[in-house]
Amino acid sequence: xxxxxxxxxxxxxxxxxxxxxxxxxxxxxxxxxxxxxxxxxxxxxxxxxxxxxxxxxxxxxxxxxxxxxxxxxxxxxxxxxxxxxxxxxxxxxxxxxxxxxxxxxxxxxxxxxxxxxxxxxxxxxxxxxxxxxxxxxxxxxxxxxxxxxxxxxxxxxxxxxxxxxxxxxxxxxxxxxxxxxxxxxxxxxxxxxxxxxxxxxxxxxxxxxxxxxxxxxxx
Amino acid sequence: xxxxxxxxxxxxxxxxxxxxxxxxxxxxxxxxxxxxxxxxxxxxxxxxxxxxxxxxxxxxxxxxxxxxxxxxxxxxxxxxxxxxxxxxxxxxxxxxxxxxxxxxxxxxxxxxxxxxxxxxxxxxxxxxxxxxxxxxxxxxxxxxxxxxxxxxxxxxxxxxxxxxxxxxxxxxxxxxxxxxxxxxxxxxxxxxxxxxxxxxxxxxxxxxxxxxxxxxxxxxxxxxxxxxxxxxxxxxxxxxxxxxxxxxxxxxxxxxxxxxxxxxxxxxxxxxxxxxxxxxxxxxxxxxxxxxxxxxxxxxxxxxxxxxxxxxxxxxxxxxxxxxxxxxxxxxxxxxxxxxxxxxxxxxxxxxxxxxxxxxxxxxxxxxxxxxxxxxxxxxxxxxxxxxxxxxxxxxxxxxxxxxxxxxxxxxxxxxxxxxxxxxxxxxxxxxxxxxxxxxxxxxxxxxxxxxxxxxxxxxxxxxxxxxxxxxxxxxxxxxxxxxxxxxxxxxxxxxxxxxxxxxxxxxxxxxxxxxxxxxxxxxxxxxxxxxxxxxxxxxxxxxxxxxxxxxxxxxxxxxxxxxxxxxxxxxxxxxxxxxxxxxxxxxxxxxxxxxxxxxxxxxxxxxxxxxxxxxxxx
Ligand code: SF4
Numbered sequence: 096x097x098x099x100x101x102x103x104x105x106x107x108x109x110x111x112x113x114x115x116x117x118x119x120x121x122x123x124x125x126x127x128x129x130x131x132x133x134x135x136x137x138x139x140x141x142x143x144x145x146x147x148x149x150x151x152x153x154x155x156x157x158x159x160x161x162x163x164x165x166x167x168x169x170x171x172x173x174x175x176x177x178x179x180x181x182x183x184x185x186x187x188x189x190x191x192x193x194x195x196x197x198x199x200x201x202x203x204x205x206x207x208x209x210x211x212x213x214x215x216x217x218x219x220x221x222x223x224x225x226x227x228x229x230x231x232x233x234x235x236x237x238x239x240x241x242x243x244x245x246x247x248x249x250x251x252x253x254x255x256x257x258x259x260x261x262x263x264x265x266x267x268x269x270x271x272x273x274x275x276x277x278x279x280x281x282x283x284x285x286x287x288x289x290x291x292x293x294x295x296x297x298x299x300x301x302x303x304x305x306x307x308x309x310x311x312x313x314x
Numbered sequence: 315x316x317x318x319x320x321x322x323x324x325x326x327x328x329x330x331x332x333x334x335x336x337x338x339x340x341x342x343x344x345x346x347x348x349x350x351x352x353x354x355x356x357x358x359x360x361x362x363x364x365x366x367x368x369x370x371x372x373x374x375x376x377x378x379x380x381x382x383x384x385x386x387x388x389x390x391x392x393x394x395x396x397x398x399x400x401x402x403x404x405x406x407x408x409x410x411x412x413x414x415x416x417x418x419x420x421x422x423x424x425x426x427x428x429x430x431x432x433x434x435x436x437x438x439x440x441x442x443x444x445x446x447x448x449x450x451x452x453x454x455x456x457x458x459x460x461x462x463x464x465x466x467x468x469x470x471x472x473x474x475x476x477x478x479x480x481x482x483x484x485x486x487x488x489x490x491x492x493x494x495x496x497x498x499x500x501x502x503x504x505x506x507x508x509x510x511x512x513x514x515x516x517x518x519x520x521x522x523x524x525x526x527x528x529x530x531x532x533x534x535x536x537x538x539x540x541x542x543x544x545x546x547x548x549x550x551x552x553x554x555x556x557x558x559x560x561x562x563x564x565x566x567x568x569x570x571x572x573x574x575x576x577x578x579x580x581x582x583x584x585x586x587x588x589x590x591x592x593x594x595x596x597x598x599x600x601x602x603x604x605x606x607x608x609x610x611x612x613x614x615x616x617x618x619x620x621x622x623x624x625x626x627x628x629x630x631x632x633x634x635x636x637x638x639x640x641x642x643x644x645x646x647x648x649x650x651x652x653x654x655x656x657x658x659x660x661x662x663x664x665x666x667x668x669x670x671x672x673x674x675x676x677x678x679x680x681x682x683x684x685x686x687x688x689x690x691x692x693x694x695x696x697x698x699x700x701x702x703x704x705x706x707x708x709x710x711x712x713x714x715x716x717x718x719x720x721x722x723x724x725x726x727x728x729x730x731x732x733x734x735x736x737x738x739x740x741x742x743x744x745x746x747x748x749x750x751x752x753x754x755x756x757x758x759x760x761x762x763x764x765x766x767x768x769x770x771x772x773x774x775x776x777x778x779x780x781x782x783x784x785x786x787x788x789x790x791x792x793x794x795x796x797x798x799x800x801x802x803x804x805x806x807x808x809x810x811x812x813x814x815x816x817x818x819x820x821x822x823x824x825x826x827x828x829x830x831x832x833x834x835x836x837x838x839x840x841x842x843x844x845x846x847x848x849x850x851x852x853x854x855x856x857x858x859x860x861x862x863x864x865x866x867x868x869x870x871x872x873x874x875x876x877x878x879x880x881x882x883x884x885x886x887x888x889x890x891x892x893x894x895x896x897x898x899x900x901x902x903x904x905x906x907x908x909x910x911x912x913x914x915x916x917x918x919x920x921x922x923x924x925x926x927x928x929x930x931x932x933x
Contacts, residue, residue: 107336108331108334108335108336108337108566109331109336109566111324111330111331111333111334112331112566112567113329113331113567115568116331116566116567116568119568119572120566123338123564123617123618123619123620124338124618125618126618126619126620126650127615127616127617127618128618129649134650140650141620141650152325152330153324153325153330182338182618183338184336184337184338184564184566185336186336214322297321297322297325298325299321
């Protein structure tokens with residue numbers, strides 16, 4: 096038995112499915128592929144899979160990963176990729192299967208690409224408002240936690256964000272805390288913009304990569 | 315176009331995954347390479363529609379023809395509908411994202427009467443004119459099938475073509491005819507006339523109805539020479555040869571029945587007198603064990619489902635149930651596939667069967683005695699005996715079960731308050747049985763749930779002439795059950811009488827109700843099968859504005875010689891048989907099921923199925 100890490104992209108139609116849905120889709124793909132994957136024991140036996148870091152509904156993911164155990168040690172990793180891809184819906188694509196190098200508990204941050212747009216004001220105006228909010232003393236937002244809603248200041252998280260505007264939207268690249276300790280969802284900034292300027296902001300967010308405590312790409 | 319507009323709204327609605335398509339096994343074709351585009355609409359949510367077997371069968375069947383592209387359409391939930399209207403997005407099909415107004419056919423499956431408002435609302439959201447007469451070109455042909463098509467009259471002004479009976483052949487014949495008519499430039503009118511010549515097709519626009527002063531029907535006549543007076547249902551007699559998909563669209567988001575489904579037979583031998591399905595789908599036709607086995611295996615392999623449900627109206631009546639379960643376990647165990655058998659009957663509940671079904675959980679048992687006393691069960695011909703039920707409970711309690719659910723109907727013909735009280739008493743007897751079980755689970759109390767729905771008289775049943783109890787009477791009966799409960803071990807819940815009332819109105823409605831539905835649609839009514847949306851008050855207002863009395867349809871006793879709105883539809887079961895069954899009901903007399911004795915219902919004319927099975931003489 097060996098552990099493998101399945102790397103996939105989540106995009107297009109599958110952008111719109113929740114983490115629970117993703118779990119179900121993956122289990123069915125494994126079942127359909129008939130790959131020798133270790134199953135949980137007990138009443139409802141199903142392939143045992145764990146995801147490194149859940150992705151919010153609506154986000155695209157370019158380097159998502161899921162771990163599972165393969166019963167046949169000799170099975171080529173490439174075969175797993177090919178067979179799973181035959182069984183996945185449009186919008187989910189396995190691009191690599193590797194042996195895990197880093198524990199998923201070591202995940203510490205994630206890099207996002209955000210595209211923001213609105214129908215309410217021009218892109219230039221949106222961009223100047225965006226810059227204004229980033230340069231204000233604090234950016235207070237409501238964050239849902241287990242203990243209820245908490246006010247937090249997200250200014251420092253976005254201080255290194257890179258951004259520019261295009262003809263129709265603003266592009267932002269930012270690395271935010273992610274993992275088992277702190278998670279900062281990039282939509283918090285979207286909410287702040289919407290609230291402060293009473294405009295409706297559309298977002299298209301991609302999680303580009305995930306890093307460990309040392310800042311190394313998760314492998 | 316629609317796609318880019320959608321991106322802006324999808325993150326504002328619940329479960330956006332159900333509005334984007336892209337599922338495994340969804341069929342994508344090039345629209346320029348097909349002759350006919352069919353929008354298969356389910357007038358309810360994605361989660362419910364995607365669980366529906368009939369839609370899966372027809373979707374795959376249509377798409378197996380290279381010249382047809384069939385796509386799926388569901389009713390957007392309220393939040394999505396609001397966003398679509400606000401952003402000017404017409405109702406679209408999930409495969410191509412094209413608006414339904416671009417389709418040749420817009421087909422609906424009619425599973426329950428309260429979905430009629432959704433049918434109209436979906437057309438409205440698709441910018442398709444509601445009335446057949448307002449759609450003059452040979453496009454957007456609105457067709458409908460399913461059990462409610464047995465009384466098509468309440469939506470006869472909306473729908474161009476109804477399919478009566480099994481759809482597998484007749485639908486394709488009509489689509490093929492359309493293809494020819496389109497090629498040869500025929501008008502919609504000509505197409506509809508030619509379609510009416512196909513067996514199983516009902517074109518309401520080709521008939522006239524006149525009424526008596528009291529509102530009953532005076533005459534129902536065809537407008538044109540050669541249009542059939544009676545529309546006979548279509549029946550697939552050879553179920554093994556009948557089309558069955560080897561593949562389902564596998565949803566990305568969770569749906570109600572998220573598993574593979576295999577139909578093991580069509581019809582029901584029982585003849586419970588309240589049950590419409592039991593009469594519509596006669597005669598019973600079984601698939602062979604080998605056929606079921608192969609179909610199940612293919613489905614699991616192609617979908618990745620690890621659960622398969624063996625579906626029928628009464629699964630334990632399948633004659634080869636044990637050999638079937640054995641055959642299936644030859645591969646299902648190794649492939650980690652579990653089997654489930656819904657609609658098991660009390661008298662079919664054997665240990666032999668249970669031991670073969672993995673997924674029968676020890677959490678609960680359900681029974682549907684439907685009535686509280688033996689007398690009333692005889693009236694409705696529900697062959698459940700109290701001692702059998704209690705025996706089964708005893709075995710189950712000894713085997714570790716501790717919760718039981720019992721389903722009943724109230725408002726059944728001839729029902730008295732004593733019959734109603736019998737429901738509470740039966741619940742008590744089940745509780746007592748628990749304490750008789752020596753090996754009952756220790757340290758656990760027994761929990762019995764009694765659940766009642768209100769009886770809705772349906773066309774093509776022996777009770778089609780019966781009045782429905784008034785809402786007040788139903789409330790009295792509900793209260794009577796509650797008052798007769800003496801222990802907290804029994805809980806009682808009931809379906810809302812208001813919705814059953816509306817269901818009864820539309821189930822036996824006539825053409826006058828089209829106006830009511832159109833008005834309801836104008837007022838934005840939809841999702842009436844959902845308590846979130848249903849409002850009796852609103853409905854009564856609509857009826858009032860139309861000057862139509864809903865009680866005329868729900869609460870009136872019809873005489874046997876009245877012309878009923880659905881009399882021109884023929885489901886093979888004769889009216890004489892139904893009248894006879896009704897009279898027997900009044901005498902508390904039961905009718906044996908098809909395998910005990912043929913009662914000559916009329917379905918034998920299809921020359922097959924249970925009517926010609928060898929009967930092992932039951933003594
Ligand atoms: S003809 Fe007889 S056997 Fe056939 S369906 Fe009717 S009652 Fe049953």
